Amino acid sequence: SRPLAGKVALVTGGSRGIGAAIVERLVRDGAAVAFTYAGAKDRAEALVAALTAADARVLAIAADSGDVDAVRAAVDRTREVFGRLDILVNNAAIARTAPLVDVGDDDIERMLAVNVRGVVVATREALRHMGRGGRIINIGSINSEYVPFPGASLYALTKGALSGFTHGLARELGARGITINNVQPGPVDTDMNPAAGPNGPYLTGLVAVQRFGHAREIGGLVAYLAGDEGAYVTGADLRIDGGFAA
Numbered sequence: 001s002r003p004l005a006g007k008v009a010l011v012t013g014g015s016r017g018i019g020a021a022i023v024e025r026l027v028r029d030g031a032a033v034a035f036t037y038a039g040a041k042d043r044a045e046a047l048v049a050a051l052t053a054a055d056a057r058v059l060a061i062a063a064d065s066g067d068v069d070a071v072r073a074a075v076d077r078t079r080e081v082f083g084r085l086d087i088l089v090n091n092a093a094i095a096r097t098a099p100l101v102d103v104g105d106d107d108i109e110r111m112l113a114v115n116v117r118g119v120v121v122a123t124r125e126a127l128r129h130m131g132r133g134g135r136i137i138n139i140g141s142i143n144s145e146y147v148p149f150p151g152a153s154l155y156a157l158t159k160g161a162l163s164g165f166t167h168g169l170a171r172e173l174g175a176r177g178i179t180i181n182n183v184q185p186g187p188v189d190t191d192m193n194p195a196a197g198p199n200g201p202y203l204t205g206l207v208a209v210q211r212f213g214h215a216r217e218i219g220g221l222v223a224y225l226a227g228d229e230g231a232y233v234t235g236a237d238l239r240i241d242g243g244f245a246a
């Protein structure tokens with residue numbers, strides 16, 4: 001079955017990692033999907049080629065989430081190419097970690113621009129096009145509520161911002177039949193946080209199920225929220241962390 005047939009989605013940061021798994025899952029569920037990326041054009045085009053071969057409607061858009069004009073243009077282009085917009089997944093983010101005394105002004109600017117302002121702008125622009133049944137899905141982090149190691153205060157701040165934004169906006173969108181939720185993954189094996197990297201064994205030990213998550217597992221929760229069955233979930237912070245914060 002293709003529960004998202006006829007729907008159009010935009011996934012920010014969809015060329016690799018969790019974002020790519022979300023793109024693949026939404027496509028499999030029948031949606032037409034546009035996704036953004038910042039730098040890795042080859043990875044983005046390879047994903048488009050793989051999915052197009054499977055007869056999907058997929059579009060890659062170069063758009064740095066830290067650039068307000070680029071974000072607005074990505075939303076508009078999705079609407080132009082696919083004719084509507086039903087689902088926005090705010091996934092793009094960066095994680096520069098360091099003790100706060102070593103965090104530079106440029107790190108603060110960039111993290112806030114990509115992880116926070118990019119989400120606010122994409123959401124605002126997408127809402128100009130969304131009707132009943134619309135879905136905003138933010139990819140936050142379990143680090144908004146639980147940070148059992150040093151060096152992640154700025155990252156945790158940006159993810160905490162998504163939680164508050166989600167709660168506040170749910171109250172504006174409910175009457176319009178649009179939901180907004182904040183998915184909070186624990187450690188997921190990607191380029192950002194490789195299970196085989198130096199922090200892998202330590203993080204694995206903090207997870208109740210004793211492993212990293214797979215990007216496709218996040219894709220499954222996003223697909224649920226995006227579908228008709230997700231209609232009664234809104235304003236929620238949803239942990240998907242293998243018990244990391246249990």
Ligand code: NDP
Binds near residue numbers: 037038
């Ligand atoms: P990756 O770094 O592996 O992938 C990031 C993706 O976002 C890539 O497609 C990248 O494209 C794109 N991207 C990066 N910067 C920008 C930007 N400025 N503008 C547009 N696109 C951008 O990250 P993950 O897949 O691990 O993370 C995805 C989301 O999940 C993030 O919000 C992250 O904070 C969150 N998360 C991840 C966890 C983990 O353990 N992995 C845990 C909890 C939350 P390009 O190749 O062009 O750079």
